[in-house]
Structure formats: structure tokens, C-alpha cells
């Protein structure tokens with residue numbers, strides 16, 4: 001579904017050039033949930049912007065659904081750390097926003113879908129509220145519904161739960177997994193929480209510090225549903241998290257076997 005081949009990104013900064021990403025090869029299968037971890041500044045957001053078509057790569061090729069990415073696609077949605085809702089619009093009309101850009105075609109069906117999605121994330125009855133009447137977690141749920149309204153093939157999520165408290169974060173990661181199972185959307189999710197990366201992912205991609213390269217790709221075979229909170233698979237999650245900690249902490253790349261606890 002997503003392919004990056006030999007991708008690099010060099011920015012012209014004030015103090016000369018900054019290599020953000022180097023020789024990235026990454027293939028994401030349809031319906032796969034990939035999480036991306038790495039130190040701050042290692043190019044995670046840049047990688048998502050490349051896939052989203054918001055930024056052309058300096059070199060290499062980015063493809064989505066077998067087509068080169070040259071501009072944002074309508075079947076790829078992006079969700080950020082902050083909900084970015086329009087404050088004067090109701091919950092429902094914030095969710096409907098991406099649809100309005102396309103005019104009236106199929107508006108009624110989308111409206112039904114918006115209600116369904118809001119119910120799915122526990123916001124039934126809040127359709128007419130304004131964003132400031134909602135908690136941070138509820139606002140981010142609205143943002144999640146908005147990024148799902150056009151039934152995207154690919155969802156790119158840049159630390160979407162980072163600003164939330166631990167309990168809300170746990171709830172939302174559970175809801176996201178349920179939605180994912182229902183919709184079979186392909187997801188690339190950036191987080192700085194190692195546990196969250198493990199709990200959500202089919203595969204965790206570890207990037208090296210700047211410039212970002214793929215350090216390791218770790219398959220997560222723990223049965224679903226998984227939870228950040230009460231967890232039937234605590235030992236497995238802890239063990240893999242420990243391994244990932246080791247990979248993130250190291251200064252020089254070592255074989256994974258040496259890092260394993």
C-alpha cells in the first residue's frame with residue numbers, strides 16, 4: 001500500500017543543509033498497522049509528510065497504492081497531535097468538513113456515517129456541541145472521526161494521543177484498534193511512547209537519530225485486542241519494549257541479538 005524506496009530528505013536550514021532522512025526503504029502492506037519511533041528530530045514527521053504528499057522527497061521514490069505520490073491524495077488522511085477543530089463549528093460539522101470540499105455529492109450518506117463514527121467513539125449526543133465544550137480527549141475523538149469520514153485507505157497519525165492524560169490515551173488506543181479491525185485501513189502511527197508503539201502495531205519501525213534511517217523493524221505477534229492498561233500480555237509487551245528501549249538508547253548500531261534482554 002505504501003512504498004518508500006531509497007528515500008532521502010535534505011532541508012536548507014539557516015545554518016546550512018540538514019539531512020533529515022537518509023536511504024529509507026519501507027514497505028507497508030494493505031491493512032497493516034505500522035508504528036514509527038525514534039528520537040525527537042529524527043525525521044518521523046517528515047516521513048509522514050512525504051507519504052502524505054505534503055513534501056516532495058529530495059531523492060528516492062514514494063508510492064501509495066502503486067502510484068507515485070506527487071500531491072495529497074483524497075484517500076489518505078492525516079491526524080495531528082492537536083485536534084485543530086474549527087471553534088465556531090459544531091462537532092458534527094467539524095467531522096463533515098473534509099466532505100464539504102467536495103460539494104453536495106453523497107452528503108446525506110456522509111452525514112449518516114458521521115453519526116455512526118461519533119457513536120463508535122462514544123460521542124453520541126454531542127453532535128451539536130462546540131469544541132470548547134469538550135475535553136481534550138473528546139476533541140481528539142472528533143478529530144479521529146473527521147479523519148475517517150471519507151473512509152481513507154491510509155491514515156497517517158503524528159503523535160495523536162501525546163497531549164492526552166494516561167487514561168484517555170489508553171481508552172483511545174483501544175478505540176483505534178477496534179476501528180482499525182472494522183475498517184482495515186492501513187495506518188502509519190508516530191509515537192514517542194514505546195509501550196503505545198508495541199500495543200498498537202503489527203510492526204514497529206525504529207529510526208536512528210538524525211539523520212533518520214531505518215535501524216530495525218520489529219514484528220509484534222502479540223494476540224489482539226491488546227490494551228495499554230489492563231493487559232493480558234504484560235510480559236510480552238514489557239519484553240519487546242525493553243528491546244526497543246535498548247535500540248533507541250544506543251549510540252551505535254549493534255545486532256539486535258545483542259540488545260535482546
Ligand SMILES: Nc1ncnc2c1ncn2[C@@H]1O[C@H](COP(=O)(O)OP(=O)(O)O)[C@@H](O)[C@H]1O
Nearest residue numbers: 011012013018020039040041042043044045046
Ligand atoms: N521545513 C523544514 N526546514 C528545515 N528543516 C526542517 C524542516 N522540517 C524539519 N526539519 C528538520 O528536519 C529534522 C527532522 O524533523 P522532524 O521530521 O520534525 O522530526 P521528528 O518528527 O522526528 O521530531 C529536524 O532536524 C528538523 O529541524
Ligand SMILES: [Mg+2]
Nearest residue numbers: 044045046158
Ligand atoms: Mg514530529
